[in-house]
Amino acid sequence: MHICFFSGDITRSGGTERVSAMIANMLDKSTDYKISFVSLFEEADKPFFAIDDAIDRHVIYPVPTHGIQHYFTTVKRLKILVKQLRIDVLVDIDGILDMYALPVKRSTGVKVISWEHFNYHQNPGVPYRKITRRWAGRRADAIVTLTQADKVLYESNLKLRCPVIAIPNPIEPLVGESRPYSADSRTILSCGRLTYQKGFDYLIQVATKVLPEHPGWTWLVLGEGEDREQLEQGIREHHLEGRVVLEGRVDNVEDYYRKSAFYVMTSRFEGLPMVLLEAKSAHLPIVSFDCETGPAEIVKDGVNGYLVPCFDTDGMTKRIGELIDDAELRERFSAHAMDDTERYAMRTVAIKWVNLFKVSLK
CATH class of the missing domain: 3.40.50.2000 (Glycogen Phosphorylase B;)
Known part of the structure; x- marks a missing residue:
């Protein structure tokens, strides 16, 4: 055939x-x-x-x-x-x-x-x-x-x-040497095309509230797209240079998952987001907008991550702050990252x- x-x-x-x-x-x-x-x-x-x-x-x-x-x-x-x-x-x-x-x-x-x-x-x-x-x-x-x-x-x-x-x-296992999750990281990770669908404008709104309260933390965004200039302008306007970093397209995305503390998704809509499955395979806690399809079938709210009502930037700020402030919570979410993943x-x-x-x- x-x-x-x-x-x-x-x-x-x-x-x-x-x-x-x-x-x-x-x-x-x-x-x-x-x-x-x-x-x-x-x-x-x-x-x-x-x-x-x-x-x-x-x-x-x-x-x-x-x-x-x-x-x-x-x-x-x-x-x-x-x-x-x-x-x-x-x-x-x-x-x-x-x-x-x-x-x-x-x-x-x-x-x-x-x-x-x-x-x-x-x-x-x-x-x-x-x-x-x-x-x-x-x-x-x-x-x-x-x-x-x-x-x-x-x-x-x-x-x-x-x-x-x-x-x-x-779910595709990460390539290369694996390691146990470490809550010592001070990096938040997001990935995706820099476009309207992925909602990185919301990400900057949240970062403006979260990062000034948590020195030492950095938010990396992997991906390229037509909204780069607009997002860079938002980063400058809110004085987030060096705190929110648009890394562009990278070949070693697995390395970034391994070195991150947790994953955040701010998409306006999805089908079934691969980035959340990749985050799970790296045992990362997840904070995601609960857009219409996808996140609710991947994230168990309060077990291995948080689902936040769509576009509630205050709610997302609160949940991200909780993860930043509580290493034991991050460890606990990580331990349950692969719950109910046999179907994937x-x-x-x-x-x-x-x-x-x-x-x-x-």
Whole structure:
């Protein structure tokens, strides 16, 4: 069976690309499926996240090509690739790609699985995503959501002719030498693209209240994005230079998790945030806004972290202050970081994907 993951650009450094590479590598190692990627285009020479050498990569366009004006050409080229490569299943790793894959399904018979990484109520940057979701509900062979909560949203809001399956992202063990959690760290960590979704403007609001009361503590933000200039301006305005540090894109993210005291997420919305799963694998306590899907399925409030009502910066300030002031609390939360994580184990996630492929090909 040839399983092909369809991406906008698999060389990007986003969470979608990271988990897609993880799943593809896992399937390549644990099954006899042929695994490949097709991207609309690839801007970088190689993927940011490692993809096994046995996994082929293909592109629809040799150079970056954007715009709805290329729609029919894209569908035609994708159809040619599906036939040439004898692809059995296309996994659209962003639901918006269904707009290209579903017409190809109709003309070739390829199975299409719509893998949605945003929650049902979010349509970031693409207003016609709502249309493709309704289309997928009628024409796809399956829709994959990241959380049970999002599965319920799809089933409640769409007239479905295909199953909706909740398959979470897996927890990936940290690479390299591990060490027990140490509450001696004075570093708060956050990661993500510097963009509206991730809510780093809220982070600066919270840091303005927290850090002046706790000298010696530093808040590191890993990631790059279009909001960098705006965030840097906020840091300067609140005199947080050297206290809130935008580290940019880093290759050794595991080292930062290991050296941090706890993790904070200020996102406006998520699907299932990989950063929280990564924080758990590093045994870090977590403080997170309880946005609509994701955090509540990962964090046990008061057991291994805190869930704060969305955008309650005062509430988040209070919870972060509690963790800073109480090393024993951080140790206790860390000890329970991996509670109830079997469903995120790589083997559990692999079984769910393999079962889905078996069902989709019936």
